[in-house]
Amino acid sequence: MKHEKEYKLILAFGEPTLLASLYSYFKEKKEAFKLIFLQDAEIASSIKELNVDYQDILNFERILQKADKLIYLEEIYKRNFSEKIGIVEQALEYQVPIFSFLLLNFKKEYPTLEDFKLSDLYIDNFFRATSSEYKAETVLITGAAGFIGKGITRRFAEKNACLVLIDNSETELFYLQQELNAIFPNAEVNYFLNDICDTTKIEAIFQQFTPTIVIHAAAFKHVAFLENQISGAIKNNVIGTYFLLKLAENYNTRDFLLISTDKAVEPISVMGKTKAIAEKLVSSFAVKSETTNFNSLRFGNVLGSTGSVLPLFEKQFSWNSQLLLTNPKASRYFYTLNEVSELLLKCLKASEKGVVFSVLPTEQITIKRLANLFLSLKKSSFNFQNIDLKPGEKLQELLISSEEKILQKKSTYLVLQPKQQFRNKLETEILNFMENKCSEEEHFNFLNRLLEI
Structure with missing residues (x-):
């Protein structure tokens, strides 16, 4: 049972670049609050200028017991799943309500606070700024419309590679085409509905594009x-x-x-x-x-x-x-x-x-x-x-x-x-x-x- 406090104690973990937005979100509520970010040592120095307190992520249990909310800040690059579910498990043990501060950058201009879902820790909804890093490359990806293949395809689309995408699932390849057309309309993408064991057709693709990089995910x-x-x-x-x-x-x-x-x-x-x-x-x-x-x-x-x-x-x-x-x-x-x-x-x-x-x-x-x-x-x-x-x-x-x-x-x-x-x-x-x-x-x-x- 939490005792009455003069302010709401908010604990956050995840993406440090969202801290300022989260602080503004609670500031607009016009309620007294204290925001503490669970950090690891390597990012501590980069975020000290914010009006936020910090707690070592390896030693958070004591302060979590007093928290009114635990908030996951959606990360641009999601990683360290086992570490993060440990934090969530502790919050559940102490009956601390858990939320996610989600930024869906191609749908919403501002982050939103929503009920936490386990998938928030791993689903990749964020598309990063494009670059020309792979503009001179032709990248052939097999199994491109599978879960892993799609993730790889997005990274190369962001980096302006010429893409040659092969998959044997018509439906999944169609949906991948729709996604890339919407999010990367200027990307150079070539789609092939083929089985990788159809050697005649696959060789014709190699002959046409002579890929510099082949990622075999099929x-x-x-x-x-x-x-x-x-x-x-x-x-x-x-x-x-x-x-x-x-x-x-x-x-x-x-x-x-x-x-x-x-x-x-x-x-x-x-x-x-x-x-x-x-x-x-x-x-x-x-x-x-x-x-x-x-x-x-x-x-x-x-x-x-x-x-x-x-x-x-x-x-x-x-x-x-x-x-x-x-x-x-x-x-x-x-x-x-x-x-x-x-x-x-x-x-x-x-x-x-x-x-x-x-x-x-x-x-x-x-x-x-x-x-x-x-x-x-x-x-x-x-x-x-x-x-x-x-x-x-x-x-x-x-x-x-x-x-x-x-x-x-x-x-x-x-x-x-x-x-x-x-x-x-x-x-x-x-x-x-x-x-x-x-x-x-x-x-x-x-x-x-x-x-x-």
């Missing part, structure tokens, strides 16, 4: 579902990647970057094995390449991506059924789309060849913790049902293989040297596989042989 990714779809997983994730690597090599692409996953590390699933083989192929092409920087970028679960846990919880909640909760001990690495797309741009500037860029490992979050937080914010007495791990799933994922050497450690990522790869052996296996009709058992044997090379 992949089948749903772990349990692909356990019974091994043929499609191999065709898309392995054969499709091989074709693209050949084209990038033949058309002298400068940078080829495979979007990979932590499920490729010591894989037990069909999906993980196909992505591990895709990484091996990328490394093998780099060995003798003189013109192309072939690399992979590996990260964990991307918050909000299609079929991921929080959007799935939202659907289950709307269906008025129980939340299905994988083994309570299961945990995952979670990253925002901003973190992934910004890391991708850093990797392209690193001028490495034949390496795996891995996002820096963070705290793994249990699925049970997310479910509890999700239901607490919904103020719901909804139950969840514990279920076993689905086929192909692990209790915990890894971001670094025991066979990989850490070459460099940066502030947000690692540069890893993978095990030496033998391109001739990999190509021979793939070409033999493509020439023969294989049973399901032979598909599994094919994956295992490639992994052992």
Whole structure:
């Protein structure tokens, strides 16, 4: 029970550049208030001029107990999800009302105060100022209309690249076209509704545009579902990647970057094995390449991506059924789309060849913790049902293989040297596989042989 005070105590965290707007927002209410910003040390000096008090973000619990409101200031670059949900969990424990101060820059001129939603911490609604950084580049993106592909596409659209976007989903590619036309009307964008395994059409695209950068984000990714779809997983994730690597090599692409996953590390699933083989192929092409920087970028679960846990919880909640909760001990690495797309741009500037860029490992979050937080914010007495791990799933994922050497450690990522790869052996296996009709058992044997090379 909070005692009566002479003023309202407002705690804020998130985007420091919104502090002045938040201060003005409460000033206009003509009520006494005190605004305290939960900060980390590195931004302290840049915001001291505001009429706001500051509290170390690592030591906020005592003051949070006295707060009347906790407000998340929507960030331009959303990151550090695990740190921020810790603040939200504490506020819920002390029954402090939580709000978001949201700036939707292409819809509203001023920020607004709204009820906090977990998705406020990761959904990317903010479009940044354009620049000419990539104006001279032609960037080909596969899987461009997927959740991650769209995030990558937006970053390059902001930087004025000539875009060549390939996806096999007509609906999603159409919506991406509508979005880019509205927000980047002057962008040079070329759309292709194609399967990456249609080599004739994809080669014609390479021939027409000769891309300087290829971002390969197209992949089948749903772990349990692909356990019974091994043929499609191999065709898309392995054969499709091989074709693209050949084209990038033949058309002298400068940078080829495979979007990979932590499920490729010591894989037990069909999906993980196909992505591990895709990484091996990328490394093998780099060995003798003189013109192309072939690399992979590996990260964990991307918050909000299609079929991921929080959007799935939202659907289950709307269906008025129980939340299905994988083994309570299961945990995952979670990253925002901003973190992934910004890391991708850093990797392209690193001028490495034949390496795996891995996002820096963070705290793994249990699925049970997310479910509890999700239901607490919904103020719901909804139950969840514990279920076993689905086929192909692990209790915990890894971001670094025991066979990989850490070459460099940066502030947000690692540069890893993978095990030496033998391109001739990999190509021979793939070409033999493509020439023969294989049973399901032979598909599994094919994956295992490639992994052992």
